[in-house]
Amino acid sequence: MLLLDAGNLLFKRPSVAAGPSQEHLTAEAIIRIYQDIGYDAVGIGPLDMAGGIDLLQSSAADNFPWISANIIDAAGNPLFHQWISKEVQGVEVVITALTAPPKKLDQAIKIGHWESLLPELLQQISKKKNDPFIILLSSLTGEENRLIAEQYPAINLLLGADRHQQNASPQVVNHTLVTQTGKQGKYQGLLEINFGTERRWGQNREKQLADLQNRLGSLNWQLRRLEKKSASGKISANQNSTMERLRKNKDEMNAKIISLQETIGKEQSQTMLSDRYQYRFIGLKKNMANDIPTEELLKTLKQQIRQLHKKPSKHNETTDAQTLFPQGMDLVGFRVCESCHAPQTEFWQSTQHAEAYTTLARKEKNLDLECLLCHVTQNLFSSSFQNMPTKGLLSLPRELQSVGCETCHGAGKKHSVNPEGFKMVRLPGKNICLTCHTSEHDDNFNYEIQLTPVSCPAG
């Protein structure tokens, strides 16, 4: 099986502002999902270029199978693979792609015109490959695709990504089978090809036969209804003549079916010469099972988007931990963690640790440095942490008052920006607890037992 996409998958608009945005995050997630699913080739459409060429080039460097024969640099050199080949059932299948010009274009990039480019490209392919089956992924308009099919019989299959077209059933135009699916993954097109011994499309007799049999079926149904009426004598003159006509049609159709079956029988006894196909469009439905790795990637994407849209809080001026901790402890406070770890935050808020500062305040001890030391969030993992109260503790932002997330999981500044790149401590060790649960303040602290009531849930 070959998994192919003719392009226009990353963005919905022709141009998207640079810098972090929901659209960029989504495009990156689509690239990862396609890569996980294992696409064999993906054409570049103008909508894929909306976020700049860098995204395409960096993913291509990461082995994403982008293809475009006509995205070229100022000197005329192609920027992506112009074509690739795969062997399928003993046939050399070549996949190439043409990109329609986008609305906005980087000055250093040009889009070559297919009229000047295709002849040479096809010649190059035929020199290197013996009797190839050539697939063209095209984001050009339906009209241009038709022209290409009429002029270049060497192209066996043309898969379109014209944004103004929906599912288009396969049609043989001259020697090329032309088709496309509806946009944005709402449909998958399944095309089953039986390779013949010659690279040309045969008449699809099985399909013709199936069509005829279908029509015969509905004709029979109408006929039976009328015949019932006729038997009970409740038939009008008009209906009577319809019945006569249907009977004649039925005889003709039966004759056609018999002759077609004979032809098929004859052809099968000879060797099958031509390529044949069957197709199906598969609509995306809610009740289809989700792909687990894709679901995970989407979950992460949603978190990233939520984080991106998070409004700066009222305490934003004070959340820059650098200004509050002269030692540079890289703390960010629990509100930042909450944006990606909602269930754990909800759980933590139900524990006594979230109340530690309030407890002091109630005793009017929240300005007592001696007490604050164990009732707020500090970076206990930092080598520069000293078990000594500092004046900084008096002016902590609200997000760092109480025994917060970073007490147990370490400072989260880097992780919050790049969760995969900077891991947090998952399980805080006994020593961390003992910084505060000293014998003086908690005379019978037992790590194994007291860990359970503070362990955040998974998910």
Ligand code: HEC
């Ligand atoms: C932008 C989203 C985001 C933010 C903000 C964020 N995290 Fe995470 N965190 C993640 C993701 C994603 C993972 C899973 C990473 C992985 O599997 O590589 C993770 C994993 C973790 C883990 C498990 C560590 C492990 O080994 O898998 C802990 C603990 C954690 N985060 C704590 C925190 C704390 C505490 C904060 C706040 C200081 C925080 N996170 C902020 C996204 C975030």
Ligand code: HEC
């Ligand atoms: C920064 C200091 C600090 C650290 C580190 C710390 N705790 Fe605590 N812990 C407290 C304070 C203070 C309270 C009491 C809060 C209150 O009641 O207001 C508390 C309360 C608790 C309680 C609730 C006790 C009760 O009787 O309700 C448990 C359980 C607990 N901590 C377990 C742990 C464990 C396990 C660790 C290590 C993984 C840990 N704590 C690390 C300061 C800390």
Ligand code: HEC
């Ligand atoms: C070395 C760390 C540490 C220091 C310093 C500290 N506490 Fe605590 N405090 C804890 C821990 C740990 C607990 C939870 C004990 C438990 O599990 O019962 C706690 C619990 C409490 C509680 C609630 C439970 C109770 O026993 O009443 C109050 C109130 C309290 N502390 C007040 C104070 C005051 C006031 C000061 C300053 C004079 C102070 N703490 C200094 C670690 C500390």
Ligand code: HEC
């Ligand atoms: C008193 C210590 C403590 C505090 C405070 C704390 N956690 Fe945890 N957290 C734990 C422990 C223990 C686990 C369980 C680790 C394990 O089982 O491997 C855990 C697990 C996690 C995990 C991993 C969940 C998973 O996928 O298995 C995340 C994420 C996390 N905590 C985030 C947070 C956030 C966010 C906060 C603050 C809102 C927070 N934690 C506060 C102790 C703490």
